[in-house]
Amino acid sequence: MIGPPSASGIRLAALLVGLGLVVALVAIGALFLGSARVPPGDVLAVLTGRVKGVDQVVVLSLRLPRILAALLAGGALAVAGAGFQALTRNPLAEPSVLGVSSGAAFGVIVAQVFGLGAGLVEAVGIAACAFAGALVAGVAVYVIASRGGGLPVHTLLLAGVIVGIFFSSAITVLISVLDFDRLGGVVHWLLGNLGPIAPTSLAVFAILTAVGLWLVVGQARPLNLLALGEESAQQLGVDAERLKRRVFAGAALLTSAVVAFVGPIGFVGLIVPQVLRMLLGPDNRLVIPAAVLGGGAFLLLADTLARNIVAPAELSVGVITAFCGAPFFVYLLRSRAPLAGP
Amino acid sequence: MTAPLVECAGVGFAYAAGGFAIRDLSFAVGFGETFGVIGPNASGKTTLVRLLSKVVEPSSGRIRLGGTDVAQLSRAEVARQVAVVPQDVPRGFRYTVEELVLMGRYPRAPRRFFESPEDRAAAQRAMEAADVLALRETLLDRLSGGERQRVMLARALAQEPRLLVLDEPTAHLDLRYQAECAGLLRRLGREAGLTIVLVSHDLSFAAELCDRLLLMSGGAAMRVGPPESVIDEAVLASAYGCRVLVDKHPISGRPTIHLVYPPG
Numbered sequence: 001m002i003g004p005p006s007a008s009g010i011r012l013a014a015l016l017v018g019l020g021l022v023v024a025l026v027a028i029g030a031l032f033l034g035s036a037r038v039p040p041g042d043v044l045a046v047l048t049g050r051v052k053g054v055d056q057v058v059v060l061s062l063r064l065p066r067i068l069a070a071l072l073a074g075g076a077l078a079v080a081g082a083g084f085q086a087l088t089r090n091p092l093a094e095p096s097v098l099g100v101s102s103g104a105a106f107g108v109i110v111a112q113v114f115g116l117g118a119g120l121v122e123a124v125g126i127a128a129c130a131f132a133g134a135l136v137a138g139v140a141v142y143v144i145a146s147r148g149g150g151l152p153v154h155t156l157l158l159a160g161v162i163v164g165i166f167f168s169s170a171i172t173v174l175i176s177v178l179d180f181d182r183l184g185g186v187v188h189w190l191l192g193n194l195g196p197i198a199p200t201s202l203a204v205f206a207i208l209t210a211v212g213l214w215l216v217v218g219q220a221r222p223l224n225l226l227a228l229g230e231e232s233a234q235q236l237g238v239d240a241e242r243l244k245r246r247v248f249a250g251a252a253l254l255t256s257a258v259v260a261f262v263g264p265i266g267f268v269g270l271i272v273p274q275v276l277r278m279l280l281g282p283d284n285r286l287v288i289p290a291a292v293l294g295g296g297a298f299l300l301l302a303d304t305l306a307r308n309i310v311a312p313a314e315l316s317v318g319v320i321t322a323f324c325g326a327p328f329f330v331y332l333l334r335s336r337a338p339l340a341g342p
Numbered sequence: 343m344t345a346p347l348v349e350c351a352g353v354g355f356a357y358a359a360g361g362f363a364i365r366d367l368s369f370a371v372g373f374g375e376t377f378g379v380i381g382p383n384a385s386g387k388t389t390l391v392r393l394l395s396k397v398v399e400p401s402s403g404r405i406r407l408g409g410t411d412v413a414q415l416s417r418a419e420v421a422r423q424v425a426v427v428p429q430d431v432p433r434g435f436r437y438t439v440e441e442l443v444l445m446g447r448y449p450r451a452p453r454r455f456f457e458s459p460e461d462r463a464a465a466q467r468a469m470e471a472a473d474v475l476a477l478r479e480t481l482l483d484r485l486s487g488g489e490r491q492r493v494m495l496a497r498a499l500a501q502e503p504r505l506l507v508l509d510e511p512t513a514h515l516d517l518r519y520q521a522e523c524a525g526l527l528r529r530l531g532r533e534a535g536l537t538i539v540l541v542s543h544d545l546s547f548a549a550e551l552c553d554r555l556l557l558m559s560g561g562a563a564m565r566v567g568p569p570e571s572v573i574d575e576a577v578l579a580s581a582y583g584c585r586v587l588v589d590k591h592p593i594s595g596r597p598t599i600h601l602v603y604p605p606g
Contacts, residue, residue: 006456006457006458006459006462008456008457009455009456012456089432218455220455221448221452221454221455221456222448222452224437224445225445225448227432227435227437228431228432228435228445229432231392231397231428232426232428232431234395234396234397234417235395235397235421235424235425235426235428236421236445236446236448236449236501237416237417237418237419237420237421237422237448237449237452238417238448238452239416239417281436281437282436282437283437283441285455285456
């Protein structure tokens, strides 16, 4: 419905412009930094089409797709985290903690076992397997954790850990019994790898992320009402079952898209929404759209660090997010202050 | 009685766990009427609130709102007509009073991402009516029980409903807030012409405020009528399984209850 912009609308627009500038700054930094020494002047020359050769390959074929992949993955994971947190009314819920990432990763490994590679159809196939794995894991966690219509925090976390361990073990079994070469690069991928991504894969990744964002972001207002409890939300006109199905499907799709194309990167969905809630308050209409850009900026920054901190070698980006996320998770668990709930 | 806003005809409902929560319940509530629902624990009062707000649907019989079967209305359509004031909000709910009251505007335009100026004006009117305008920027966690109750009422008023359903409005309130709550409900009934369904364990409070009472027992209607006919020592002793004395309030003349405590 279109009407004059409200104060909240203006606030959101200003927030998105500010975060857009942050994303632009981080992206520019990521474009200029890397283990291959490309002088800033040459980067600009490549961008304006005046230079070809190795520098062009480094900037346009390696760094630029990687930047786009990081922005997509970070935004997707942060929104998936915010979505899971709003659904479960638990600020610690996020794809890796809930075991959803592990389920998706198992789906990807199964797809690779069946020989799916890097073409367009195969990219869709891998994403579909990841989505199936994410759905199975998410439903399993929900069934294990639900008690009398609620999802107690400790039960939910334990169920997530159990399901995550189960799928991680299943992945280890597959890796152990199958020809390792057939699962090329799997160890690096399992830690989160934003390395070279084919244009077709990037395109499929972008489309799936857009669909997932559409499913979740538009539900930000009824998700606020869900924080009152399911019954109160229904009494205010929310179709709670439909809302839960839609947001769960969206968050699972976002998670599985990230896992399929860049690997199971943990903690982005925990850190980014939580920091945004501390800064902006609990309103999902601000937090979820801001998470798209905030998550992208965070993961791009983490990946730029991962590429450069031990150059010419490279860390997996999941290592950086885990080093940030694990202490943050402990802080949230131990904090005497009430958690910034969704 | 004027034409009914709410008609329950032969309504039955059973939870999946088994056992009928509501059995063959029939009653009607007229426009502008204040209607009380009383009864012992597990008599089906809360289930009736859930049925009236379409959280659950009857397994038999029919509920009509303004002549339309509730089963044919969407959740948002029901929420535009029926507003429920629950006993409390969840703990750790970090929104301000104004943000919570604005949530009451959701059923008016569910597809809108942010509230319109009209929504804000309606929320302001609701906060004024419930006397919480001065608290609009305050976080809910910082309010007293009485203030929270008034805020929940403001949220319900922001829905601009035809029917206001209050679930135990005095459950956590001290005497002063009970008196304030009674005054506020009287004003809403008299000045705003709202139809009110008041579910309460406090029989004297219900008898004081309501035009008619429905006494429920075991999921069925035991008696419906003016407070004087329902608040009867023999009827209440049968429904609650304990002895009460019924007196008249010295000012209003309405029935009041005195529980006869058994000797130790």
